[in-house]
Amino acid sequence: MDVVETCGKGTLSSGEPSNKPSTASIYDDDEVVGFEKDAEIIMKKLIRGTKERDLISIYGMPGLGKTTLARKVYNNPSIVNYFEVKAWCAVSQAYNRSTLLVEIFKQATNDKIKIKEDDDVADMLRKVLIGKRYLIVLDDIWEVEAWEDLGICFPQGECGSRVMVTTRIEQVAKHLQHHSHPYSLSFLSSKKSWELLEKKVFRGESCPPDLLEAGLQVALHCKGLPLVVVLIAGMIAKMDREASLWLEVANDLSSLALGEQSMKVIQSSYDHLENHLKPCLLYMALFPEDHKITVDDLLKLWMAEEFVLNVETENMEEASRVCLSDLLNRSLIIMVSGMRFYDNVQYCSLHDVVREFCLRKLTEDKYMQLTVPYNPYQHLHSTESRLCIFIHDDFVKQLDHPDYQLDKIPRLDFKETNSLEFIAHPKLNVWNNQYSNPLDLVLKLRFVRVLDLMDVELPDSWATAIQSLTELRYLALCVKQFELKWISHLHNLQTLRLKSSEKLRLRAATLWEMTKLRHVNIDCFSVAWEDNEQESSSTSLLENMKSFGTCNIRFDNMNARFWWRFPNLEELCLSVEDVPEFPYFPIVEVHSHLHFLSLEFPLIELFNSFGWERFCVFPSNLRHLDLDKCFLTEEMVLNIARLKKLESLKLFLGFPSMRSYCWDVTNVEFPSLKYLGLFFMKIEEWKASEESFPVLEKLVISAWPGFRGIKEIPPSFADILTLRRIELFDCTDSLGVSAMNMKREIEENTGCDSLQVVIQK
CATH class of the missing domain: 1.10.8 (Helicase, Ruva Protein; domain 3)
Structure with a gap:
């Protein structure tokens, strides 16, 4: 790797735009103080010293900020630019070696190499890391054995590679010492x-x-x-x-x-929390320690469990976001892995001390009865408790225990006992069918509100098994066959997530009956929607629908009125199989609430077609647009530029053999665009004026490995006063040089080190 001149002088950054959303974490790097000298010392240990692989330990008691310091250093542009490969994983007290290795491997390869079931991931990881300067962070190690399990997969060498470890146990840190002495994190003055x-x-x-x-x-x-x-x-x-x-x-x-x-x-x-926030917090403790909880899923789970206020209003999503914001602002939740520019916090977690408190609270207040592992002396018949069961492999194994009876789980009726029965979904763990059919358990949980079996391909009998689960609000399934009529009796269903390896034909007439649906995501080989006007009223609307997504959908089998039935749609994600032959949004004013749109086009067909752009006129209030395999013709660029409120634009290509071209937006203005991402675009020359991107804050460019790509960033970008960060991945050396020259020019003209540049190959 050619290391471009490091950017900044010890400047530490979370890598996000300057105008953070209101739900920014209490642990955001630019707000945490007291670690400046610590970070400088750790960075010197990482960059200087021996060329041999070294292990850098940070130890100290819980709450001192070990993870915060490590994350601060890990995200520093100087560190990002110095190491060819970086990976971070949380080990914790109970860890799974194979799961951690898979996570590290995915990060080390940017998830470009797929893992098969019988692959030796440890060997694959060693081969990926050999000869490279890598940085691996093992956060929250509790015992030496964890390092012995994982460390053998990190090859020795003289590339200057480093492993950074955080631990609360001094003896562990000292035992792991290689060349560098363990670093004891001090208390704040x-x-x-x-x-x-x-x-x-x-x-x-x-x-x-x-x-x-x-x-x-x-x-x-x-x-x-x-x-x-x-x-x-x-x-x-x-x-x-x-x-x-x-x-x-x-x-x-x-x-x-x-x-x-x-x-x-x-x-x-x-x-001091309002009453409705307490179950929101306690619910998060049911996820594994250090688990990165997807915020989008968490909010839907809160809504399904009716933890949030205004659950009967159209502002349920906003109410759940307010709950998240309140918990973040009280520092009870940590934002752990950055923000999507367009969607506030992407992942969050609980500090392990906060999680420990919540688990104690759940048990003390009888919100939860611990059903795993099996304990014959455990009392399971309290009618005053709020039953919660977290399904995972250990629980499923207990199903074969001779003395274990599922009937011991009380089946509570919320109306009669003022108690709520809910189940933490098993998506977080692999369900091994050698132990039991998960449907056996489902039959015992008549009042469950959340059921997530997305990671288990269910037998064909699944539809019959869930007939009695009439209280479901959240349903996620992996099945071969699916008909909407099989779940049409679930009148309270808010979220439907579906994955299938088969081609599905779905009758939209049934969809219009499910009036409480708010979020639908269907990922399958192909979806054909059948909407017969004679079978459904032309006035049928799903006014509660907020997000809708399908993979591999054809528009020619959809009635033009299909989208009119979602007047309050906010997010739409589609992978389109056919070239546009009619407008995607015949009357764009209908979708005035739509703010996020993701479209994947059939690039080869699109490239050989003419006039398709006139059908790609988008709703005017869009703020975030992702386009995949879209050829940027002049007319298409103008269609995008007409979106005066557009704040983020991501452009993906995904077709390496397409010819390169010049992208000229000299006479085009994107007045509100703050984020621009160009991923694998076959752009060889890029032209822009000072007026093209007047308020841009972040530019990300990722190129095809081996493709020459863009030679330089347009010089006019040096005049964008709002520009704060440029990230380049697998790009040409000349593009990196132009970014660094721009950084120096801005420093010389303004006297401020306002632009951060991250270059990674």
Whole structure:
């Protein structure tokens, strides 16, 4: 790899646009203070020193910010540019070796190499890493055996490769020592504690003089633990700004021993939550430790369980996002892996200390009865409890236990007992059918609201098995055959996710009967929608539908009125099999709420067709547009430019043999575009004027390996005052040089190091 000049002078960044959404994490890198010197020391250990593979350990007690520091260093542009291969995985106390190796392998190969069931992933990973300068982060290791399991897959060599480990156990860190000494993360000083507290409470503003002394006392009694600081900040930010109230908090903290502080502060934060937020938080503890929870799925699960307010209104999604924002702002949830520019937080998680508290709370308050593993002495007949079962392999094994009876699980009627029965979905684990047919369990859970069997291909009898699950709000299935009429009796269903290896023909007339549907995603070989006007009223509308997605769909078998039936649609994702022969949106004004659109075209057919662009006129309120395999003709570019509110544009090609071309947008303006991503586009020359992208903040370019591609970024980009970040992947050396020259030009003209450049091959 040719290492381009590193960018920045120790500048640490999360790599996101400057105008963060309101749900930004309390742990965002640009807001965390107190780690500047630590980060500098760790980066020197990573870049300097021995050419042999080295292991860098960061250790310290829970809540000190080990993961935050490691993530801060990991995302630093200097580190990104220095290492050819990077991967991050959370090990935790209970880990699965093969799962971790698969995760590392996927990151090391950018998920370009598919893994088969009988592949030796450890050997494949070694071969991928040999001869490369790599950085692997193993977050939260508890025992030496974990390193021994994984470390043998990371080849030795003299490329300057590094493995960075975080652990709360000093003995583990010392045992893992190679060349570098373990790094003990210190407590924050009183000054840094106050600086962090002030940032979190006042969001960049200064503390009023009348609160300064009380604020300093609060910071002092946090005893240097960043986790305690941010949790306290999240709590007092919601309190009245009165010094007496803040001093009460400080006095309460002062009497606690260091080890008690985190749990006490979490309890206080929990007590201050509105009642509807408490089950939202507790529900997250049912996911595995350090699991990256997809926010989009989490919000749908909250809605299905009726945890959020306004569940009967059209603003249910917004209500769930407000819940997420509230928990983030109180520091009880961590954003763990960046943001999509167009959709706030993409993944979130619980700090392990917060998760430990939640699991205790679930048991103490009898929200959950622990049904796994089997315990013959466990009481399972409390009619006052709120039953939650988390299905995974260990549970399924218990089904074969001679003394285990599923009838021990109480079947609660919510109306009669004021209790709610719900089930944490098994998607997170592999369901091994050698133990049991999952449908056997389904039959015992008549009042379940969420059922996710997406990772298990069900037998043909699945439809009969779920006939009794009339309370379902969320259903995810992997099946060979599917008919909407099989689930049409589920009148409360909000979310339907479907995966099939077969071609499906679905009657839309049944769809119009399911009036509470809000989110539909169908991923299969091909979908043919049959919509007979004689069978369904022309006025039938699904006004609650918010997102709709299908893979490999044909438009010629769809009635033109199909899309009119979703007047409040916000997100639409389609993979289109045919060249447009009529407008995708005949009356664009109908979809005034549509803000995200993803379209995949049949590129070969499109390339050989003429005039197809006139059918690609999009709803005018679009803010985010993803186009895959779309040939950028002049008319198509103008169609995109007509979207005056468009904030993010992603263009994918996916067809390597197509000829390259010049993309000239000199006389075209994208007035609101903040994010532009060009992925595998066969653009050899790019022309743009100062007016083309006036408010652009982030540019991402990823090229075909071996293809020359764009030679330079248009010089006019140096004049874009809002531009903050450029990321280049597998691009030509000349493109990297032009980006670095642009960075230096901006620094010389403005005196500010405002542009970050990340170059990775």
